[in-house]
Amino acid sequence: MNDYKFHKKFLCLILLIVKFGLPCHAQSSIIAEKDSTYLPADSLFARYLHSQNVAIINNNDLKLLPSGREKFNDLFEEIKKAKHHIHLEYFNFRNDSIGNALFDLLAEKVKDGVKVRAMFDAFGNMSNNRPLRKRLLKDLSKRGIEIITFDPITFPYVNHAASRDHQKIIVIDGKVGYTGGMNIADYYINGLPKIGAWRDMHIRIKGPAVEKLQEVFLTMWNKETKQQIGGDEYFPFGEDSLNAAPVHAGHQVAIVQRAPKISPEAMRHAYIAAINSAERKIQIINPYFTPTSSIRRAIEKAVDRGVRVEIMIPGKSDISFTPDAGFYLANQLRKKGAHIYVYNGGFHHSKVMMVDERFCTVGSTNLNSRSLRYDYEINAFVFDLPVTAQLTDIFSADKQNSTIMTKEVYKKRTPWKRFVGWFAHLFTPVL
Numbered sequence: 163m164n165d166y167k168f169h170k171k172f173l174c175l176i177l178l179i180v181k182f183g184l185p186c187h188a189q190s191s192i193i194a195e196k197d198s199t200y201l202p203a204d205s206l207f208a209r210y211l212h213s214q215n216v217a218i219i220n221n222n223d224l225k226l227l228p229s230g231r232e233k234f235n236d237l238f239e240e241i242k243k244a245k246h247h248i249h250l251e252y253f254n255f256r257n258d259s260i261g262n263a264l265f266d267l268l269a270e271k272v273k274d275g276v277k278v279r280a281m282f283d284a285f286g287n288m289s290n291n292r293p294l295r296k297r298l299l300k301d302l303s304k305r306g307i308e309i310i311t312f313d314p315i316t317f318p319y320v321n322h323a324a325s326r327d328h329q330k331i332i333v334i335d336g337k338v339g340y341t342g343g344m345n346i347a348d349y350y351i352n353g354l355p356k357i358g359a360w361r362d363m364h365i366r367i368k369g370p371a372v373e374k375l376q377e378v379f380l381t382m383w384n385k386e387t388k389q390q391i392g393g394d395e396y397f398p399f400g401e402d403s404l405n406a407a408p409v410h411a412g413h414q415v416a417i418v419q420r421a422p423k424i425s426p427e428a429m430r431h432a433y434i435a436a437i438n439s440a441e442r443k444i445q446i447i448n449p450y451f452t453p454t455s456s457i458r459r460a461i462e463k464a465v466d467r468g469v470r471v472e473i474m475i476p477g478k479s480d481i482s483f484t485p486d487a488g489f490y491l492a493n494q495l496r497k498k499g500a501h502i503y504v505y506n507g508g509f510h511h512s513k514v515m516m517v518d519e520r521f522c523t524v525g526s527t528n529l530n531s532r533s534l535r536y537d538y539e540i541n542a543f544v545f546d547l548p549v550t551a552q553l554t555d556i557f558s559a560d561k562q563n564s565t566i567m568t569k570e571v572y573k574k575r576t577p578w579k580r581f582v583g584w585f586a587h588l589f590t591p592v593l
Contacts, residue, residue: 203518206439218416220408222369230350233364247277251331253286256347272306280309283327325422328537336398339372343513357478359508365524370403374417414545430534434460440469445516447474451488452593453529465499474503476510490583502567522550
């Protein structure tokens, strides 16, 4: 009889729950249990970075530099403050007004006792329409600037085709660092006649995350020069700062480097993990958009699970062939449900991505095989809502100067252009 009464009361309770819902404390318990298993995009991606032993470093001062003028103005001011050393690593330095102004300023800092080390990629210099010639390099050495070429191209030349240094790094006194998509050239300010304005982005980091940029620079430098530059004077923050708990929300940076033979899959896997973490929105700006099949699959899966994917590609480019493949592949993703914007305001050379408006990346990496499979590349993955919001706002503003790719818009490309795009995409593994 007692069992009957218990089951009767239990059945009544179930009916009441169905009709009126759970008591408040019971609802809270279930919600908390759900929350304990749910992770937003930034937390999911952070978990991935931890699994790869990539440090997420707290307590950095971050400044987005969304134009060439802002980057060079900021950089020159920080160089003027240098006390101990200035390290520069670029794909190329162009022998133009900005390059000359930079070298003049660096030579003045040498007179103040500051050690200046600069490195550029041999192929990057050759591909430059105003390269650093031997006479200029000798003059810079005489002025006290130690400048070297990464992987000089010598016979047999084909041996130097892969694994170029495409990174963009500046470190000042081990405390201030820059990375992003810009080399040293005045067209980041003035544009170029054939393509108009040259859009690009950099980020300045002040704080312990700069030590990761310093590690990358000195590893490359010491490998090339056989020197052993290092020590506390180049790493002023130390382990306590690197491992410090956050003082404020945000201000977190993880530096991811693709280094051939050391971390060859690092950048591709980081992009895939970031895309896979998205719940609501992914926004990408990339100039040579010929992503590898694994990146494309990640984007398609994001669309399939209801994520809004927005990809901005430039309508004009500084090279041929690759952009045609990019248009073809972007149109394929459009068919899968991605939203494609063709930027009309010049050449958008930025390499950025925002995920769920919670975190972002700024760096040197193009979404092509060259960057993802061959070259040295470096990106800052930034866990900071204001910086991410700033990039999101820039993306929204640039939409106003873009054409939405539709079936009709794509068909307006000439049959020849569409054929070239299809043909070029067959070379995606090596572009």
